[in-house]
Amino acid sequence: MDNDINAFCEALLEETRRRLFNESFPRLKQCLNTLTEQEIWTKPNVNSNSVGNLSLHLCGNARQWIISGLGGTVDERLRQKEFDEKGPIPVSQLIELINQLEHDIEEVLQKFGPADLLKKRKVQTFQETGLSILVHVIEHFSYHVGQITYYVKLRKDIDTGYYKNMTLE
Numbered sequence: 168m169d170n171d172i173n174a175f176c177e178a179l180l181e182e183t184r185r186r187l188f189n190e191s192f193p194r195l196k197q198c199l200n201t202l203t204e205q206e207i208w209t210k211p212n213v214n215s216n217s218v219g220n221l222s223l224h225l226c227g228n229a230r231q232w233i234i235s236g237l238g239g240t241v242d243e244r245l246r247q248k249e250f251d252e253k254g255p256i257p258v259s260q261l262i263e264l265i266n267q268l269e270h271d272i273e274e275v276l277q278k279f280g281p282a283d284l285l286k287k288r289k290v291q292t293f294q295e296t297g298l299s300i301l302v303h304v305i306e307h308f309s310y311h312v313g314q315i316t317y318y319v320k321l322r323k324d325i326d327t328g329y330y331k332n333m334t335l336e
Contacts, residue, residue, distance in 0.1 A: 198218065207254065227245075236290040
């Protein structure tokens, strides 16, 4: 039974790294590098967020859920500030925030073990397990990176080429 739990934990960590480090982070950076600073900070309408705001939001959310929730650091997130920011924050600075987040997430994942899977922790107002925290962050990144990708395709009329080196059947 312990071998099964250990194998599951390793599979979860591998999948978390694949979805975040091999998909979401590179796609987000690619989108940021494709847009102009003005496009990054343009809100299409009052009910939408800019790519810059979504980038800050993703960093804030992952820091709160993984770095604080799993890693145990003090949660200093000011969520509304992520959406209130008008920018422009230069692309290089946004990418540095993402790079630092990648590093910090990996540090937490290095310490994550089978005992952390079902251990409950308070995140925002929720009681979350380690498993649910990782699933949430993967899903949250995928959702917002998808929105950002749509915006890039709409603005630039390009194929992002996320699957260009693969044969999909």
